[in-house]
Amino acid sequence: MLVLIGLGVLNLYAIGGRSLAAHQLAIAAAGLLALLLVWRLRASVLVYLGWACYGVAVLFLCAVLVIGTEANGAQRWLAVGAFTFQPSELVKLGLLIVLASVVGSSRPAWQRFTFAIVLAVVPIGLTVLEPDLSTATLLVAITVAMLILGRVPARFLVPLFGGAAVVAPLAIGLLRPYQLERLTTFVSANPQNAGPGWAVLQAHIALASGGWLGQLGNPQRQLLAQYLPDRETDLALSSLTEQWGLAAGALAVLAALVLVWRLALAARVPRSRAGGLVAAGFAMLLGVEAVVSLGGNLGLLPVAGVPFPMTSYGGTAVAVHLVALGVVLSVRRDGARRRLWSAPAWRYARPRLARFAALGLTGVLLLFTVYAWNLQEKQGDSLRLAGQVQMTRCLTLPAARGTITDRHGAPLGTGVDADTVLAVPALLRAHSDDVQRVSHLTGVAPDTLRAALDAVPATTLSVPVADVARAVGDQIASVNLPGVLVTPKPTRRYPEGASLAPLLGFAGIATPEDLKRWPGLRADEIVGRSGIEQAYDAVLRGVDGQQCFDVNPAGVPVAQRPARPAIPGANLALSLDLGLQRQLTGALGTALAAEPAGGIGGAVMMDPRTGAVLAMASLPSYDDNLYGPPVDSTALRTAEQLPGRPMLEHATQTAAPPGSTFKLVVASADMAHPVLGPATVVPTGASFTLGGHTFNNWSNLPPQNLVQAIAWSNDVYFYKLANSLGAEALTGTAAQFGVGAPTGIDLPGESGGYLGTPQTVQQVGQTWYAGSTVILGIGQGYLTVTPLQDARWTAAVATGKLVTPQLGLATGTGTYTALPVQAPVPLPFAGALDPVRAGMRAAVTSGTAARLNALPVPVGAKTGTAEDSSSANGGLDDWMTAAAPMTAPSIVATAMVQGPGEGATSAGPVVQQVLAYYFAHERDILATPPIQPGR
Incomplete structure (x- = not known):
C-alpha cells in the first residue's frame, strides 16, 4: 500500500502538481495514523465502526443531493471551507463491513440475502442519483462479491443475476452524455474520436512515450503531461508510466497484485466469518479497481472513472482505503491469536472462491500488462511520433529566391532588399521588454504592436509586424528574440521590365496545377509561374526552412524550438547579353x-x-x-x-x-x-x-x-x-x-x-x-x-x-x-x-x-x-x-x-x-x- 501511495505522489510531483503531491502526502499520513488506530481495535468493535461509517455515509449522500458541489454535471462532493470530500468513498468502507457482518452471520440464508440487498440498495441508489455511476458500479461489485464470498445459496443469487441482466440495458438511460460517449467510443473501437477516444489515444501515447525509465530528462516533460487528461485521477497510471517509465507502471501493477493476494490470504486467518469476508471483500474491491482502471488506461475497457488504487489523486479514497486496510489487519491479528477456548480454524467457513477470484484478477492484470508492453514494442514509434506531432506547430521560413542574371552577371530578376518581421503573439506578449525592443527596431509604435498582438487568437503562430530593410532585418535576427522571426520579403523585381518580361516570366502563389506538378508544395508557396522563372523554378526556389513551436493542448505556443534555416535558391545565369x-x-x-x-x-x-x-x-x-x-x-x-x-x-x-x-x-x-x-x-x-x-x-x-x-x-x-x-x-x-x-x-x-x-x-x-x-x-x-x-x-x-x-x-x-x-x-x-x-x-x-x-x-x-x-x-x-x-x-x-x-x-x-x-x-x-x- 505504501508503494502505491509513493508512486502516486511521484506522479503528481513529476507532472508539476507539487501542491497536490503535498496534499496527498498529508492525507496519506493522516490515513496511516487512522490505520494504526483501527489496527489496534478489537474485531468486535469494528462492527460498530462499520455501522457508524455506513450511517454517516448515507446521511452525507443525502446531504450531497441537496448541498453538494457540482462538477461535470454531477454532485458528488461536500465542501467545508477549503476541505472537500466524497461521501461515496466512505460508503465503500461502511458497506463492506456491514455486509460482512450481515452475510457472515448465522442467520438463515434468506435473511442474510434480504438484509444485504436492502443495505446495499440504499447507498447504491443515492450514488446513482448524484450521479456517480462508476462508484455505484463498484458498490454493486462489492455487494455481489460479498454475497458470493459469504456462501449465499445459488437459489437466491441466480434470480438476482437474471433480473440484473434484464434491467441492465435500462441503465443506459441513466448515463450522462459524457458517460454515454465513453461507452460509444469503446464499443466503436475508434480511439481517434474526440472526447474519450482522444483520452484513450493520449493514454496510449503516454504509455509509449515513457520507455523503461520515463521522461524525467526530457525538457518537454511537463508539456507532454498536459496532453493527458485526468492525469492525476482516472489516467494516473498512464501518467506514471509516461513520467517514470514502464518499470514504475509495472511496479504499481505488481504492488496491487501483492496487495490483492495478501488480502485474499488474510481472509483465511480470522476465526469469524465476518472477519474473513472483510478481508476477501476488500481484496475483490482493490482487484476490480485495478482491472477496470488499467483496462480503461489501455483502451481495453471503457474509461469508467475508476482510479487505480492509491495511485490516483483523491484524499477521501486514500484515507478510506487505508482505514479499510487497518480493519483487515485488525481482524487478521484477532484471528492469529489462538485462545484455549477457541474452536479450531477448520470449524469456521472461510469465504468462498476468494483465492480463485484473486487468481482470475491476477490473470487479467497480467494480460493487460503484456498488452501494455506489446503496445510499447509494436506501436511505440508511431505513438511517440503522434505525441510529437500533436504538440508541434511549425511555420515555414521561405527560402530567398535565386537571382537571374545575364551571362555577365547583370541582374535580370532579383528579390527586393527587404525582410518581413513576424511575431508569435503568445510568446512575444509574455515578454514586455521584448515588445519594446521590437518596437524600437522596426519603428512600429509599442501600442500599435500590442494591439496587433492582442487582435488575434492566442493560437496564432505569426502576425506580420513590419517590412524592414535587409540590414534592419539582419539586426533583428541577430538579437534572437523568442517569438520574433525574420523572413525575406517575397516580392520579385525585374529591372528590365517589359524588355524581358515575356521571356523571364514572373513568380507568384502556386496554382492548383503547380501543386499537382510539384507534390509537397505549400498552398501559399511562391513559384515560377511562366517563362524562365517557371522553367528553372526548381533551381531558383531553394529549400524552405522551418520554425517549430511547442504548443499546449489548446494550441497556444509555449516554447520556440531551434529553427531549421532556409537554403536560398541558386542563382541562374542566362546566355543572354x-x-x-x-x-x-x-x-x-x-x-x-x-x-x-x-x-x-x-x-x-x-x-x-x-x-x-x-x-x-x-x-x-x-x-x-x-x-x-x-x-x-x-x-x-x-x-x-x-x-x-x-x-x-x-x-x-x-x-x-x-x-x-x-x-x-x-x-x-x-x-x-x-x-x-x-x-x-x-x-x-x-x-x-x-x-x-x-x-x-x-x-x-x-x-x-x-x-x-x-x-x-x-x-x-x-x-x-x-x-x-x-x-x-x-x-x-x-x-x-x-x-x-x-x-x-x-x-x-x-x-x-x-x-x-x-x-x-x-x-x-x-x-x-x-x-x-x-x-x-x-x-x-x-x-x-x-x-x-x-x-x-x-x-x-x-x-x-x-x-x-x-x-x-x-x-x-x-x-x-x-x-x-x-x-x-x-x-x-x-x-x-x-x-x-x-x-x-x-x-x-x-x-x-x-x-x-x-x-x-x-x-x-x-x-x-x-x-x-x-x-x-x-x-x-x-x-x-x-x-x-x-x-x-x-x-x-x-x-x-x-x-x-x-x-x-x-x-x-x-x-x-x-x-x-x-x-x-x-x-x-x-x-x-x-x-x-x-x-
Missing part, C-alpha cells in the same frame, strides 16, 4: 512603331554552333513587376487588354507563315532529294500555272538557277521546285529541320507551329491539292512557324547541324557550374548544302537582303513576306533571317514584324542593326565569368 538584348528590343520596337497599331513582333539572336540564345525580343510586352507579389491587379488587367497579346512570348509562342524564308528549307530538300540540281537554270517569269490555277511571282524575273533564285526570292522557281519534289520529300526534309515541332528551348509553353502533310490534312477533314505543295514552296499554306524555329533552320543550313536552343547557361551560388547542353544533330545531307549557303550570301551581295552587305563580315540571309490572315497589320508578316560570318557562322539573327511592308524594309533594319552591334562588341558579348564544367 543585356546590351544586345536592349539593342534587339529597341530595334524591334522601332520597326513596329513604323507599322499600323496592333501588330506584333518577335526576334531572336542565337549561336548556331551551340544553340545558346544571346537575345530574344517580343513586342508588345508587359511589365512583369506587376505580378509582385503582391499582384497589382488593376494595372495587370489593363495590360492584359492591350492589343497584340502582350502576355505571349512572340518569338516562341506565336506561329505565323514564314514566307520566303522557308525557301532555305525547300532548297535544302532539293539537295537531299535532287530533282533540279543547283546549276539548273529554270525559266521563271511572272507566274506559274498548274491545273488551271495561276500562281504569281512577286516580280517578272528571268530564268535563274538555285543560287540566283534564293538571292532574288524567285517564287516561280520555288513553285516549280516544290512541285518537282512532291509533298513527301518536301515535308520530310522540313521535319528534319524541326519544322512543325517545338525546338526544345528551356521555356514553357513553346508553340510547335504547324507543318501539314497530305495525311494530317486529310485527318482534319481537308484536302491536300497539288497547289498545296506548290504554295508550300514559298512558305505559305499548311505551314506556321515561330521566329525561333526560323532561326533554328537558318543555323542548320549555315552549319549543317541542328541545335537545341537554350537560355540557361550556368547555375550556382558564388561558383557557377555550366548547365548541360544538348549536342547538335548533324543533318544527313549537310555536305550538300553549299549551294544553299551560296544563295544566302548572294541575297546579301546582290539580292533582296543587300542592306546587310554594309556589315563588316560576310553575311548570308533570306528575306520573306507572308500573307497572314491572323495579322492585324495589313495581313502580312515580314521576315528576315541571317547568319554571319558565312565562312564560320557564330551568330544567327531572325526577326518577324507584322506590317504591310516587305521583309527587307520592316524586319531587315532590325537584323541589320543588331548584327552591326554584335560584331562591334563580339568579344565583350561572348565573354563570361569563370564557369565550372557541368557534371
Whole structure:
C-alpha cells in the first residue's frame, strides 16, 4: 500500500502538481495514523465502526443531493471551507463491513440475502442519483462479491443475476452524455474520436512515450503531461508510466497484485466469518479497481472513472482505503491469536472462491500488462511520433529566391532588399521588454504592436509586424528574440521590365496545377509561374526552412524550438547579353512603331554552333513587376487588354507563315532529294500555272538557277521546285529541320507551329491539292512557324547541324557550374548544302537582303513576306533571317514584324542593326565569368 501511495505522489510531483503531491502526502499520513488506530481495535468493535461509517455515509449522500458541489454535471462532493470530500468513498468502507457482518452471520440464508440487498440498495441508489455511476458500479461489485464470498445459496443469487441482466440495458438511460460517449467510443473501437477516444489515444501515447525509465530528462516533460487528461485521477497510471517509465507502471501493477493476494490470504486467518469476508471483500474491491482502471488506461475497457488504487489523486479514497486496510489487519491479528477456548480454524467457513477470484484478477492484470508492453514494442514509434506531432506547430521560413542574371552577371530578376518581421503573439506578449525592443527596431509604435498582438487568437503562430530593410532585418535576427522571426520579403523585381518580361516570366502563389506538378508544395508557396522563372523554378526556389513551436493542448505556443534555416535558391545565369538584348528590343520596337497599331513582333539572336540564345525580343510586352507579389491587379488587367497579346512570348509562342524564308528549307530538300540540281537554270517569269490555277511571282524575273533564285526570292522557281519534289520529300526534309515541332528551348509553353502533310490534312477533314505543295514552296499554306524555329533552320543550313536552343547557361551560388547542353544533330545531307549557303550570301551581295552587305563580315540571309490572315497589320508578316560570318557562322539573327511592308524594309533594319552591334562588341558579348564544367 505504501508503494502505491509513493508512486502516486511521484506522479503528481513529476507532472508539476507539487501542491497536490503535498496534499496527498498529508492525507496519506493522516490515513496511516487512522490505520494504526483501527489496527489496534478489537474485531468486535469494528462492527460498530462499520455501522457508524455506513450511517454517516448515507446521511452525507443525502446531504450531497441537496448541498453538494457540482462538477461535470454531477454532485458528488461536500465542501467545508477549503476541505472537500466524497461521501461515496466512505460508503465503500461502511458497506463492506456491514455486509460482512450481515452475510457472515448465522442467520438463515434468506435473511442474510434480504438484509444485504436492502443495505446495499440504499447507498447504491443515492450514488446513482448524484450521479456517480462508476462508484455505484463498484458498490454493486462489492455487494455481489460479498454475497458470493459469504456462501449465499445459488437459489437466491441466480434470480438476482437474471433480473440484473434484464434491467441492465435500462441503465443506459441513466448515463450522462459524457458517460454515454465513453461507452460509444469503446464499443466503436475508434480511439481517434474526440472526447474519450482522444483520452484513450493520449493514454496510449503516454504509455509509449515513457520507455523503461520515463521522461524525467526530457525538457518537454511537463508539456507532454498536459496532453493527458485526468492525469492525476482516472489516467494516473498512464501518467506514471509516461513520467517514470514502464518499470514504475509495472511496479504499481505488481504492488496491487501483492496487495490483492495478501488480502485474499488474510481472509483465511480470522476465526469469524465476518472477519474473513472483510478481508476477501476488500481484496475483490482493490482487484476490480485495478482491472477496470488499467483496462480503461489501455483502451481495453471503457474509461469508467475508476482510479487505480492509491495511485490516483483523491484524499477521501486514500484515507478510506487505508482505514479499510487497518480493519483487515485488525481482524487478521484477532484471528492469529489462538485462545484455549477457541474452536479450531477448520470449524469456521472461510469465504468462498476468494483465492480463485484473486487468481482470475491476477490473470487479467497480467494480460493487460503484456498488452501494455506489446503496445510499447509494436506501436511505440508511431505513438511517440503522434505525441510529437500533436504538440508541434511549425511555420515555414521561405527560402530567398535565386537571382537571374545575364551571362555577365547583370541582374535580370532579383528579390527586393527587404525582410518581413513576424511575431508569435503568445510568446512575444509574455515578454514586455521584448515588445519594446521590437518596437524600437522596426519603428512600429509599442501600442500599435500590442494591439496587433492582442487582435488575434492566442493560437496564432505569426502576425506580420513590419517590412524592414535587409540590414534592419539582419539586426533583428541577430538579437534572437523568442517569438520574433525574420523572413525575406517575397516580392520579385525585374529591372528590365517589359524588355524581358515575356521571356523571364514572373513568380507568384502556386496554382492548383503547380501543386499537382510539384507534390509537397505549400498552398501559399511562391513559384515560377511562366517563362524562365517557371522553367528553372526548381533551381531558383531553394529549400524552405522551418520554425517549430511547442504548443499546449489548446494550441497556444509555449516554447520556440531551434529553427531549421532556409537554403536560398541558386542563382541562374542566362546566355543572354543585356546590351544586345536592349539593342534587339529597341530595334524591334522601332520597326513596329513604323507599322499600323496592333501588330506584333518577335526576334531572336542565337549561336548556331551551340544553340545558346544571346537575345530574344517580343513586342508588345508587359511589365512583369506587376505580378509582385503582391499582384497589382488593376494595372495587370489593363495590360492584359492591350492589343497584340502582350502576355505571349512572340518569338516562341506565336506561329505565323514564314514566307520566303522557308525557301532555305525547300532548297535544302532539293539537295537531299535532287530533282533540279543547283546549276539548273529554270525559266521563271511572272507566274506559274498548274491545273488551271495561276500562281504569281512577286516580280517578272528571268530564268535563274538555285543560287540566283534564293538571292532574288524567285517564287516561280520555288513553285516549280516544290512541285518537282512532291509533298513527301518536301515535308520530310522540313521535319528534319524541326519544322512543325517545338525546338526544345528551356521555356514553357513553346508553340510547335504547324507543318501539314497530305495525311494530317486529310485527318482534319481537308484536302491536300497539288497547289498545296506548290504554295508550300514559298512558305505559305499548311505551314506556321515561330521566329525561333526560323532561326533554328537558318543555323542548320549555315552549319549543317541542328541545335537545341537554350537560355540557361550556368547555375550556382558564388561558383557557377555550366548547365548541360544538348549536342547538335548533324543533318544527313549537310555536305550538300553549299549551294544553299551560296544563295544566302548572294541575297546579301546582290539580292533582296543587300542592306546587310554594309556589315563588316560576310553575311548570308533570306528575306520573306507572308500573307497572314491572323495579322492585324495589313495581313502580312515580314521576315528576315541571317547568319554571319558565312565562312564560320557564330551568330544567327531572325526577326518577324507584322506590317504591310516587305521583309527587307520592316524586319531587315532590325537584323541589320543588331548584327552591326554584335560584331562591334563580339568579344565583350561572348565573354563570361569563370564557369565550372557541368557534371
